[in-house]
Amino acid sequence: xxxxxxxxxxxxxxxxxxxxxxxxxxxxxxxxxxxxxxxxxxxxxxxxxxxxxxxxxxxxxxxxxxxxxxxxxxxxxxxxxxxxxxxxxxxxxxxxxxxxxxxxxxxxxxxxxxxxxxxxxxxxxxxxxxxxxxxxxxxxx
Numbered sequence: 001x002x003x004x005x006x007x008x009x010x011x012x013x014x015x016x017x018x019x020x021x022x023x024x025x026x027x028x029x030x031x032x033x034x035x036x037x038x039x040x041x042x043x044x045x046x047x048x049x050x051x052x053x054x055x056x057x058x059x060x061x062x063x064x065x066x067x068x069x070x071x072x073x074x075x076x077x078x079x080x081x082x083x084x085x086x087x088x089x090x091x092x093x094x095x096x097x098x099x100x101x102x103x104x105x106x107x108x109x110x111x112x113x114x115x116x117x118x119x120x121x122x123x124x125x126x127x128x129x130x131x132x133x134x135x136x137x138x139x140x141x
Contacts, residue, residue: 056135066127
């Protein structure tokens with residue numbers, strides 16, 4: 001009798017855990033929420049003839065490398081791209097799909113690498129700021 005009760009309780013526990021497991025109902029994740037995150041030099045991004053793109057170094061972080069490209073026009077940061085960022089698994093993709101557009105916009109607004117870290121993406125934020133600062137230094141800003 002004791003074995004039957006143990007078996008029944010463990011079976012109920014497993015069934016409850018299985019039904020409680022949440023999966024994503026969304027389709028494939030579009031990692032690049034904003035086209036300017038990946039390709040500021042594409043036609044139609046408002047680049048002018050005197051603009052130039054400077055690429056920062058690839059910064060190794062715990063979750064993978066981060067590299068930033070900065071487009072400068074008229075002495076101002078006009079676009080920021082992140083061609084290399086951690087995307088080795090679904091969690092990295094979700095975090096960076098949310099964090100990178102925020103970091104890009106903050107860099108354009110601040111016109112410097114003095115940007116706030118994105119909560120939940122601290123490691124990526126630190127690599128982003130380091131690569132961004134190096135790119136801005138190369139550009140002389």
